[in-house]
Amino acid sequence: MSKKTDFLVGLFVLLGIVAAIFMMLQAGNLKTFSIGQTYHVNAKFENIGALKVRSPVKSNGVVVGRVVSISFDNKEFKALVGMDIEEGYVFPEDSSASIMTSGLLGEQYVGLTPGAEEKNLADNSEIIYTQSAVVLEELISKFLFSKAESEGSAGSGASGQGQSQNAPPLTPPSSAPAPVQ
Numbered sequence: 001m002s003k004k005t006d007f008l009v010g011l012f013v014l015l016g017i018v019a020a021i022f023m024m025l026q027a028g029n030l031k032t033f034s035i036g037q038t039y040h041v042n043a044k045f046e047n048i049g050a051l052k053v054r055s056p057v058k059s060n061g062v063v064v065g066r067v068v069s070i071s072f073d074n075k076e077f078k079a080l081v082g083m084d085i086e087e088g089y090v091f092p093e094d095s096s097a098s099i100m101t102s103g104l105l106g107e108q109y110v111g112l113t114p115g116a117e118e119k120n121l122a123d124n125s126e127i128i129y130t131q132s133a134v135v136l137e138e139l140i141s142k143f144l145f146s147k148a149e150s151e152g153s154a155g156s157g158a159s160g161q162g163q164s165q166n167a168p169p170l171t172p173p174s175s176a177p178a179p180v181q
Contacts, residue, residue, distance in 0.1 A: 039122065042124070043097040043110070043127040045133070049099055049132075049135055051081065055067045065083050093120065095115045
C-alpha cells in the first residue's frame with residue numbers, strides 16, 4: 001500500500017512539473033523551437049506598439065521566424081526591429097512588414113506580406129516597406145476628437161444662439177408649472 005501511494009505522489013509531482021514547464025513556455029512565447037538555419041532581416045517602423053523580443057514573425061498565419069532585437073535608430077528616429085527568418089522560407093526583396101495584433105487585444109507580431117520581385121531577401125538585408133502598429137488609444141482619441149470637433153462646428157451654425165441643432169430642447173425648472181397642451 002505504501003509503494004502505491006509513493007508512486008501516485010511521485011506521478012502527481014511529475015505532472016505538476018511538466019505543467020509548470022508548459023506554462024513557462026507559453027508565457028515566454030517559446031511555443032516553437034527553431035534549431036534550423038536562419039537569415040537576419042531588419043525593418044524600421046514609426047511605432048512598434050507592444051512588440052517584444054521573441055515575438056513571432058508570421059506570413060499568412062504561419063510562424064516563419066522570430067523577432068530577435070528591438071532598438072532605436074537615432075538618425076531616423078524610428079524603431080529598428082531585427083528578425084531571424086528560417087531559411088526554408090524565402091521572401092522577395094519588395095516584401096512588406098506590418099505590426100499586427102492577434103485578436104482585439106492579443107499579442108503583437110510581425111506580419112510579412114510577400115512582394116513580386118524576382119530577387120529574394122538575403123542575410124542582413126532590410127525590408128523597406130513597413131506599416132506601424134495600430135495603437136488602440138490613438139484610434140479612440142482621434143475618434144473622440146473628430147466627434148467633439150463635428151459637434152462644435154454644428155453649434156456655430158445659423159441659429160445665432162450657439163445652441164446645437166442636435167441638443168435637447170430646454171426644459172423649464174421643476175418649480176415652474178408645466179405648459180398646457
